[in-house]
Amino acid sequence: MIPLPGLSVNRNFGRARSTSLPISPASFSLGDSGAVSNRSRYAQIMVRFTVLASGSKGNSTVVTGGHTRILVDCGLSCREIFRRMRLADEKPETLDAIIVTHEHSDHVNGISVTARKLGIPVYFTEGTHRAWMRWLSPRKQMTYAQWMELTRKQAAERQAESQAEPENEGLDPEDDDSCPVEIAAEAQDQPAEPVAAVKKDPTWLPSVQYFQAGEPFEIGDIAISPFTISHDAADPVGFVFRTEGVRMAFATDLGYISPNVKAQLRGVDLLLLESNHDLEMLRDGPYPWSVKQRVLSRVGHLSNEAASNFLEQDYDGQAAYVILAHLSENNNVPELAKVAAERALAGRASLLANRLSLASQHEPLSSIYF
Numbered sequence: 001m002i003p004l005p006g007l008s009v010n011r012n013f014g015r016a017r018s019t020s021l022p023i024s025p026a027s028f029s030l031g032d033s034g035a036v037s038n039r040s041r042y043a044q045i046m047v048r049f050t051v052l053a054s055g056s057k058g059n060s061t062v063v064t065g066g067h068t069r070i071l072v073d074c075g076l077s078c079r080e081i082f083r084r085m086r087l088a089d090e091k092p093e094t095l096d097a098i099i100v101t102h103e104h105s106d107h108v109n110g111i112s113v114t115a116r117k118l119g120i121p122v123y124f125t126e127g128t129h130r131a132w133m134r135w136l137s138p139r140k141q142m143t144y145a146q147w148m149e150l151t152r153k154q155a156a157e158r159q160a161e162s163q164a165e166p167e168n169e170g171l172d173p174e175d176d177d178s179c180p181v182e183i184a185a186e187a188q189d190q191p192a193e194p195v196a197a198v199k200k201d202p203t204w205l206p207s208v209q210y211f212q213a214g215e216p217f218e219i220g221d222i223a224i225s226p227f228t229i230s231h232d233a234a235d236p237v238g239f240v241f242r243t244e245g246v247r248m249a250f251a252t253d254l255g256y257i258s259p260n261v262k263a264q265l266r267g268v269d270l271l272l273l274e275s276n277h278d279l280e281m282l283r284d285g286p287y288p289w290s291v292k293q294r295v296l297s298r299v300g301h302l303s304n305e306a307a308s309n310f311l312e313q314d315y316d317g318q319a320a321y322v323i324l325a326h327l328s329e330n331n332n333v334p335e336l337a338k339v340a341a342e343r344a345l346a347g348r349a350s351l352l353a354n355r356l357s358l359a360s361q362h363e364p365l366s367s368i369y370f
Contacts, residue, residue, distance in 0.1 A: 047369065048369055049062075050062040050368075052084040054365075055327060055359075058075035059075040060076055063243075065244055066244060077110045077113070078117055084363075088367055100123065108135075115206055116205070120207075122207070125226070125237060128237075213226045214227065227261060229251065232299040247270075248269060249271050257306070271321070271322050271323070273302070275340070278332050282328075305340065327358065334358050
């Protein structure tokens with residue numbers, strides 16, 4: 001594992017601690033008008049939630065707490081992630097980790113490049129990590145004749161190796177010049193092995209940390225409670241992030257809201273909830289019937305109606321902010337999702353609670369501060 005600057009990783013349940021020093025009030029700078037500059041304001045904000053993208057073409061969110069910044073999912077390219085972070089006045093180089101909800105491509109497309117670029121760990125459930133590796137390492141299909149030919153070649157190679165072994169007998173490994181790259185790598189401060197590993201293995205990451213649904217853990221200043229959701233993935237999860245006394249819930253890509261999820265979404269200060277499709281638009285839309293069945297199933301996606309039913313009947317109304325996320329571009333219209341949620345929240349919305357916003361696929365949502 002590559003040493004991570006300013007970050008020590010505990011392999012016992014992936015607990016990471018940032019070693020950044022607290023920011024002194026003396027470091028705050030004022031502009032000519034007396035207003036705090038963007039840079040100083042960024043330093044003062046203790047809790048921040050920024051949705052960079054949400055939808056079937058890519059999902060990514062930055063959660064900031066104290067001196068820790070986590071990227072939740074990485075469904076866009078590394079270049080696009082960095083571009084959107086800068087648009088939102090977020091600094092890519094300050095990210096401490098990536099955490100993944102599930103292995104579908106719109107949540108993991110940019111993980112490898114982003115993690116390598118920044119040298120940061122990626123947190124998965126074990127099932128999600130294995131599914132992601134299988135997705136990046138597809139097995140080649142071959143005919144029986146091709147398999148027989150491959151078997152003959154492998155047998156011939158083994159026979160050639162066995163015949164060559166006596167010639168190398170008694171050779172001192174230190175005198176053998178067949179591994180100059182390895183020897184050279186050991187003599188340098190920066191080993192060449194990770195570079196070679198990336199070329200040979202597309203699943204190589206600077207560090208992989210596992211967590212389990214139902215088992216809380218911490219990354220730096222942010223405590224995380226992962227919970228199981230209903231979706232057609234290997235081991236999908238939602239999250240509740242807790243930092244500086246603020247609780248933020250993250251629940252998208254779920255076919256229905258189970259009692260377990262309802263319990264997790266209580267008592268939060270921010271709720272990000274899926275409102276994927278309008279039922280009529282989906283039924284009359286361009287998708288094949290098999291895809292429509294999958295989206296409508298209990299391991300598919302949450303409709304506007306299902307989201308509004310939850311907000312009206314089971315939601316405790318405690319969140320200051322409610323964000324509707326993962327809206328389908330083909331089977332939904334933002335206005336339909338908004339109207340359904342507003343009706344459900346009728347009488348609850350105010351300046352201090354249940355301020356409703358919609359996350360977009362194409363541009364970052366304005367950051368939310370606590």
